[in-house]
Amino acid sequence: MLAGLPVEFVGSFPDPHHTLEPAGPEIAFLGRSNVGKSSLLNALLGRRVARVSSTPGKTQFLNAYRLGRGYFVDLPGYGWARASKTERSRYRRLVHDAIARRASLTAVVWLLDIRHPPSDDDRAMQELLFGSGKPALVVLTKSDKFSRAERLRAVRARAGELGVPADQVLATSSTTGEGVAELAESIQAVLDGER
Numbered sequence: 006m007l008a009g010l011p012v013e014f015v016g017s018f019p020d021p022h023h024t025l026e027p028a029g030p031e032i033a034f035l036g037r038s039n040v041g042k043s044s045l046l047n048a049l050l051g052r053r054v055a056r057v058s059s060t061p062g063k064t065q066f067l068n069a070y071r072l073g074r075g076y077f078v079d080l081p082g083y084g085w086a087r088a089s090k091t092e093r094s095r096y097r098r099l100v101h102d103a104i105a106r107r108a109s110l111t112a113v114v115w116l117l118d119i120r121h122p123p124s125d126d127d128r129a130m131q132e133l134l135f136g137s138g139k140p141a142l143v144v145l146t147k148s149d150k151f152s153r154a155e156r157l158r159a160v161r162a163r164a165g166e167l168g169v170p171a172d173q174v175l176a177t178s179s180t181t182g183e184g185v186a187e188l189a190e191s192i193q194a195v196l197d198g199e200r
């Protein structure tokens with residue numbers, strides 16, 4: 006469904022309030038650096054449009070992709086320990102403003118690594134995100150790193166740590182494609198609600 010739509014890279018914008026035209030629903034991808042945002046975006050679109058790297062910090066600005074009448078917005082990752090203090094505060098401000106103050110943002114896909122409890126940065130982001138009132142889809146990445154039994158345990162553990170029902174946390178893998186179709190459906194439902 007999403008994978009069938011034509012996709013066009015719109016641009017990379019340092020201004021969190023940059024206006025995308027024509028206006029359409031916008032879905033942002035948020036998460037720690039290296040959590041797999043760009044990979045999941047590519048998996049959802051069924052092609053490699055976003056830049057993926059094992060070196061954290063590759064996504065520096067708001068990278069916008071137009072699909073149909075809406076947009077996917079790939080955000081820089083937060084919490085990259087080796088970024089300079091200046092870079093970190095610049096990313097933090099960009100992400101903060103994009104989530105809390107970007108009026109055109111429709112919903113946020115928030116990614117956490119299935120293997121790790123939320124970090125302090127994740128906690129701060131959760132507060133910002135849940136406080137923003139934007140619909141949020143909570144997604145766990147890299148589920149292929151676990152066996153099936155470990156995966157089920159990890160989903161329950163992460164949901165408990167976040168204080169959200171386990172059935173509202175979706176395990177995904179950009180490598181195996183697990184959960185990608187379900188996520189596409191949830192995103193489509195959000196987009197349909199916009200019409």
Ligand code: GTP
Nearest residue numbers: 038039040041042043044057058062063064082179
């Ligand atoms: P930044 O742009 O730096 O914030 O990173 P990102 O969140 O966009 O992560 P990216 O998609 O670039 O992936 C980071 C690393 O994790 C790369 O080495 C990917 O190949 C790897 N990776 C991403 N998704 C998965 C997954 O589902 N499974 C596994 N095993 N590796 C993954």
Ligand code: MG
Nearest residue numbers: 042043063064
């Ligand atoms: Mg990225």
